[in-house]
Amino acid sequence: MGEIDLGVDLGRGLRLRSPVMVASGTFAYGFDAPAVDRAALGAVVTKGTTLRPRHGNAPVRIAETPSGMLNAIGLQNPGVDHVVQAFAPAWARWDLPVIVNVAGDAVGDYVAIARRLDGVPGIAGLELNISCPNVEAGLQFGVDAVLAGRLTQAVRQATSLPLMVKLTPNVTDLVAIARAIADAGADSLSAINTLVGMKIDVRHRRPVLENQVGGLSGPAIRPLAVRAVWEVAAAVSIPVVGIGGIMTAEDALEFLLAGASAVQVGTANYVRPQAVCEIRDGIAAYLAEHGWSTLAELPLRAPVHV
């Protein structure tokens, strides 16, 4: 399949050799996973990184649910300074873009992190996690178009790095928020983050997760994610990266056909460490089977408006 070019352009110079990335929080900072060939990855999106180190939530942090899992890790991470000093120098030697996922409690946090990462060798882009509660406004940045737009604009002014913004699905009007973020200068959007869910331990009559609620990921959320990508991709002119329960190449193709330019694979990494590699190969095989040589040739059929 040497003639197949799986390259994608996510704007502002962020070019991937494969459309299949590993999603934030499922690959730490790229150093730990055994049995994964880094050369097979389109990009690594790191664990959510905050201004200062965070210990994360008390256990229990994860729970399996039907075809899915809940997590409430609580953004355990070593902080941006450690990322710059300990990790970025290694990334600079990799032939692989590393996108740092950025999280914060206030616009100023995000701006400070973006400034700290700007121009650091080894860092290819930022992905903003806007599912964090805004300490000033008392609700998540990602649930309000005005807040999300303001945050994106502030970060845009603080960095020349390619900027991807990760949409939360826990909203009533995802398209309006996506438009506001695109208008504020994001280079791409990723969709979707986890859905807020809960599991109760009936035997002990209490929530399983110490945090009570957690983010639901895995195949259970895939149809919701495909629908979100379909709607967002039709509404914005920047690339959309599809995320949500992708386990196989066929799953990834659903997102690409729904309008995504690329995808991120998350929970599948826990189950099948070679998932990203298999999905990339499966996409290439699908293109070859249909006589196409690039992803741009995938025929996106026009939405049927009702």
Added chain:
Amino acid sequence: MSAALRGARVVQGTTLMAGGVEIVCEWPLAAHVRPGQFFQMAVESPGALLRRPYSAAWTDPARGLVGFVFNVVGAGSGWLAARNAGDRIDLLGPLGRGFAIDGGRPAVCVAGGLGIAVFLGLSRALAAWGRSTTILYGARSADQLLPAARFPKTRMQVATDDGSAGHHGRVTALLSGAVVEDADIFACGPTPMLVELARWARAAGVPLARIQVAHETPMGCGVGTCLGCALPCAGGGYLLTCQDGPCLTADLVEWAQLVDAFHG
């Protein structure tokens, strides 16, 4: 790290006792598996998503075998228990830190329920070091006990919740009579048992650094990427069971915080 990902052929699956199943798999690199290390097993039952972490109960390096002993508690373990000889199970491992077994001091092993599994291999390894070994073994009832014949050259004292075998009560009640002054303690079982063991050790003046526990907890990845298997750290923050454990000395753990986190 010698972790590998491969389909392992099942050699044998046996029901050992009420609710307890033993699966024996071909694993050519069995010599590299240390007592207390674990494998992530893929399951294919409908709706089950994550791999199941199971400690290697024992290994047979000469024949290239690894044995697993576990409870059937749900669809995932049920699927694994239903594997027959010749079937394949997708294994990732060995993972994590095993027990440190070198030394010559007497060993006291404390097992609760299926926590006994890891002592099948550990007791052999301790015997190979010439260490005198006593196993204190607690279970709900006599029919849930792994047969003592599986532990040759090892003294065993039993406790059951219903009194149907051995001491009537918790296994931790046997500690004071069994732990000689210079003994090393190895423990695997439900978290409340480990918490009680740590409490007993403090009261008895036994240094927590002399106790190695194998901590069992739900896991996502098993390799340090999901951060799902956090264990409160004595100095603040969290350890990861999959990387800092599952075997670690009891002085590293903030046991008071665990009392609330893991229940039953």
